[in-house]
Amino acid sequence: MKIRPQRYRCPLGRLQPDVxxxxxxxxxxxxxxxxxxxxxxxxxxxxxxRELVRRLGERLYGTGGRRHG
Known part of the structure; x- marks a missing residue:
């Protein structure tokens, strides 16, 4: 009868975030x-x-750190 050696489970493994x-x-x-x-x-x-999304982003948040008011 073969007994497989038990693998060491690192306690840090449970701290890994879920995907x-x-x-x-x-x-x-x-x-x-x-x-x-x-x-x-x-x-x-x-x-x-895509162009609509880009223009909305520029209008709302500006480009290069510049904000539109």
Missing amino acids: TNLEAVKETGWREQRILVVSDTDERLDFVE
Whole structure:
């Protein structure tokens, strides 16, 4: 009868964070709070949609640290 040696389990292993599904977080944020998180480089968007996202970002937050009021 072979007995496998018991592997040492590091106590720090339980401190490792769980992997978060970011797409699920974004979807939940949109459905529950109407918060949209989207990148202007998202390949699921066509050129017009990416340009709209870029312009909205620039209008709301400015470019190069400059804010529009």
